[in-house]
Every structure is written in structure tokens, then in C-alpha cells.
Amino acid sequence: EAGVAQSPRYKIIEKRQSVAFWCNPISGHATLYWYQQxxxxxxxxxxxxxNNGVVDDSQLPKDRFSAERLKGVDSTLKIQPAKLEDSAVYLCATGLSLYNEQFFGPGTRLTVL
Amino acid sequence: AQSVAQPEDQVNVAEGNPLTVKCTYSVSGNPYLFWYVQYPNRGLQFLLKYITGDNLVKGSYGFEAEFNKSQTSFHLKKPSALVSDSALYFCAVRDISDSGYALNFGKGTSLLVTP
Structure with a gap:
């Protein structure tokens, strides 16, 4: 069974630039999560x-971060504009339902200079 | 509110010896508890979970964890450590009554198993 796919694996940008991350979940997984580590x-x-509805975005800095999951499958996370403190690994995780364990992708390491 | 504490930044153990990685939690209701392991430059891998039932939970790679409600703990254990177990271990909790379903992770404990 294929795991959670994420791209790119690494990204280096300057502050105030924009960046987008992509996540492809395990087939059949209804829930999808974005984490910052x-x-x-x-x-x-x-x-x-x-699926394609937001359950919880209370921790998302909405002035600069946005995310979507069109058609309830792939998801993108965008940062615009990036700040130095956004340097982190961005992890995507998916699960069969909100009550099941989550399976994580390899992450995208973002460096903001 | 819910939270997880991993009191040890690092645990060192010799290969072949038993290992314990500690985790305590705080939730207002009943907890869902998880352990994940993270190897360098890789995502988190699920090890085991406690939802309900037997307090001793067995998981992947020979790991197990014991749920102790009175001590609000969920320590990760393995009878005989391997060098390949060296990694970063995260405990996570979710309050069953929390409608947000979010997992709260501890800060992680680095396990070093020496030959």
C-alpha cells in the first residue's frame, strides 16, 4: 500500500515570498491533517x-496560511507571505476517520531566509 | 484542554536492556493515546494506540505501552532494546469528548541505544 506522498521534500525561500506544499493521501483516507513541526x-x-470540509482550522494563521482539499483527495498548503519563523517541517497526515490513527508523509522542510 | 508531557529529553540504554520512555497526559474526559516514532528525515510512524480495553497495549517492532489511569501515564516500553530503535519518540493524546479531534503531541524524547 502506498503511503502519504508530499512534495517538495525541501524548499528554501526568502522572507515575504510565497510557497506551496502538496499532499496526496493514502487511498480511501477521508481525513487529512497538516502539521507544523x-x-x-x-x-x-x-x-x-x-473529505473536502474543514473540521478544525483554529490554529492556522489565516492572515498568511491557507489550505484546501479540492475533491476530498489531494491537498495544498500555502504560505503567503512567508516569515522567518515559518521555517519548519510541514507534515501531512491522513486517516480512515477522525477516530483512527494517523499516517504521516515524509514532510517538507521549509527554510525561510 | 488537553496536554502531554514527556519529561525526558533523552533516554540512553544499552542494547539488550529494557527501555522505558515516559509520557503523562492531561485531559478533561477519557483519552485516546498514541505513540509515534520519527527517524531522521522521515515522517512519524505509528507504533501503537490505546482507546479502551486492556491497559497493556502491544504495537509494532516489539514495543508496548501501559495505560495507567490513576497516574495519568502511558509509558512506552520494550523488553530488549536494539541499536536500530534509536530515534525520536512522540506521545500524543486526544480527548474523546473533544469535538475538534486534534492530536496533541509531546515535545519528543530522543532514544539512544548503544551497542
């Missing part, structure tokens, strides 16, 4: 989807 910390939830 800053070095030395545990992942912090940014947003979670159930």
Missing part, C-alpha cells in the same frame, strides 16, 4: 479536513 518540538496541528 519546529525543530525540537512536537508537531502542531494547523488544519484538519474530513
Amino acid at each position: 519546529i525543530l525540537g518540538q512536537g508537531p502542531k496541528l494547523l488544519i484538519q479536513f474530513q
